[in-house]
Structure formats: C-alpha cells, structure tokens
Amino acid sequence: MLGSIPDRGLLEQPPQEVAPYLLGKVLVAANLAGRIVEVEAYLGPHNPTPDPAAHAHRGPTPRNAVLFGLAGHAYVYSIYGRYFCMNVSCETEGRAGCVLIRALEPLAGLDQMAANRNLPPGSPLHQLTSGPSRLCQALGIARATHNGLDLISSDSPLQLRDDGFPVREYLVTPRIGIKEAVDWPLRFALPNHPCVSGPKSFSEKISLYRIESRPSIRRTVNPKRIPRT
DNA sequence: ACTCGGATTCTCT
DNA sequence: GAGAATCCGAGTA
16 A cells, blocks of 8 residues: 555765655654655765765764665664655765655655644645654654664565655755755755745755656756766 | 764744 | 753863
8 A cells, every 4th residue: 555665775975866766755663654755965075075964974984884784774873863854875885875765745644643743733845744853753763763764675563655646756955954065966855845944045055857758857047066976 | 971962843023 | 032941961170
C-alpha cells in the first residue's frame, strides 16, 4: 500500500543526485507515513570543493559516523538542544554525503502526528510535518532510537518506500538556515506544495527543473553551479 | 576542561 | 521581524 523498498544502489550516488530522487518517496516510521516534498543535499569532504555547511566536512566524528557508512541509513542529530533532524545517508561506503529531509506531506497517522506535535486533531497538514524538526517530532524520530537505522529494509522501524508517485518537476534553491555556502543550489522541493517549509520565494535564486527529457531549466534567474564532484 | 554555536521552532511585538 | 529556549558535539588548549 505504501509501495516498494527502493534499491540501495540508487542512494549510492552524490547527494545532489539523490536529493531530487527522494522527492515524492514515502518515509514510514512505524504506523506513521509521509511523502517527501522538500530536501537538501550536503556534500562529503571528498569533493574537490568541500561543503562547509555539511556535518561531515571535517571528516568522521562519533556524531557523523553514519554518514561514512553504507548508503540508505538514517543520520539523526540533535540541534538547539531541543530538536532533531533526519538525513538519508548516500554515496558509496567510506564516502560521506547525505540528504536532509525538510518536509513531508502527511499520509498516514495524522492524529498521532498531531498528538506528537502537541497540536489538536485535525490541525492543518503543513503544521504537522513542514520543517526538518517538525517532521521528526511528528513521526517520533529521535537520535537515541533512530540514528543509524537502515531505511532500505522491510524490517526496519524507519523505512523509505516508493509508491510510484510521479514527480515531473521540482524547484532548486539555496539551502535554508546555514551560514556557509549560502548560494549553493542544493535545496529541492515540489513546486507549489502546501507542506514545503521556508520562504515562499527565493526571488533571484530559484530554478524550476523538469524531469524527463534531460533536466532543462525552464526559468533561471541567477543559478550558481554546484561545485564539481 | 572550557567555550561556542547550531541544517530550528515558537512566541511574542 | 526579533528573541528566547536549551544542550550536545566539535574545536581549542
């Protein structure tokens, strides 16, 4: 009902390729599920131009160890003392790289999500899972319980699934909330989706890509190139 | 051992 | 739009 488990090989690629691939996929945590509508790529330190905003950019540490392991595992970290964010590890083993899940469209367990967020039942969808820490709270994802879990396993309490939802185009913008590499176009989102977080417009830094045919830029105001990998 | 700041969110004004 | 809440991990010594 929520689709099949994706192939791990599809995640053993650079984050900027895995990120748009994850758009439209389903994240399942126990009996709760949501469709991924917004992500950000964070590049590993092996790149010629290292990503200064990435947790892995100075090499392996106890915290980021998952990022250097096999692709398709959850990297969950705590932030600001009260929240968690969740990433999907990618790249081949030994190389770091990940995709931050920034927003979901709730699909299953909406009342439970609202309860987890201390919101009343029937709250608007975008209040449940729009934002990287909001979605972790809604799905009950925490570092102690979910960091390092394999997302590509039908036994896992945290899974990635592909239900065939078609994504024909997606927005590309700079990433949110970082202080380094602020212009790199590594945030990806479904256009006009109500559950996407962040500012409504990035004015001068948005591109709209179409999938199929080769990715072609329909509208580009001031795109900067992703550092070569 | 000690300092510093964060891939955020919520609550005000 | 600004400020608080709040603590763990990374970097420096």
